[in-house]
Amino acid sequence: MNLRLITALFLAFGLLLTADLSVAQSAGDGQVQTGTDQVILTRWALQHIMARHWPDSTATGAGKFQAGTTEATLRDMINQAVRNGRARHNTHGRPGTIYEYDFQRQIGTTIDGGPASRLRVVVSNRNEVITAFPF
Numbered sequence: 001m002n003l004r005l006i007t008a009l010f011l012a013f014g015l016l017l018t019a020d021l022s023v024a025q026s027a028g029d030g031q032v033q034t035g036t037d038q039v040i041l042t043r044w045a046l047q048h049i050m051a052r053h054w055p056d057s058t059a060t061g062a063g064k065f066q067a068g069t070t071e072a073t074l075r076d077m078i079n080q081a082v083r084n085g086r087a088r089h090n091t092h093g094r095p096g097t098i099y100e101y102d103f104q105r106q107i108g109t110t111i112d113g114g115p116a117s118r119l120r121v122v123v124s125n126r127n128e129v130i131t132a133f134p135f
Contacts, residue, residue: 039078039127039128040127040128040129041075041128041129042129045128045132046071049074049131049132052131052133053065053108053133055067055068061111063108063134063135064108064109065108065134066106066107066108069108077107077119077132078121080119081099081101081119081121081132082121085100085101086099086100086101087099088100090122095124096122096124096125098120098121098122099120100119100121101121102117103118107119108133109134110134110135118134120132120133120134
């Protein structure tokens, strides 16, 4: 085998390892740490959550977060739910995972307007948050 080829393979392998490590350790904008796993809260998902589930949303048929909820507290709650919550497959044959966690305190209102202490987070197979809402 050619020495240049071996050197190139080692360099390429090293670059791949370095790139993977930096992504895995990065919890920058949009990512929620979940122990060894990460889920990504995209701008699109955040906008969806705010439009449908934020305290001032006029959307009907949706759980709402408590007044005073911020983007930072939402990220923290998603982090806790994914890290500590019960995981199950998404429903109706859709890909992804649903995480449910009970905070043992009110975090918002249910679809019917009652107090909600639980958070449901739906995550795609690409580890991207699809939605999160109190129930």
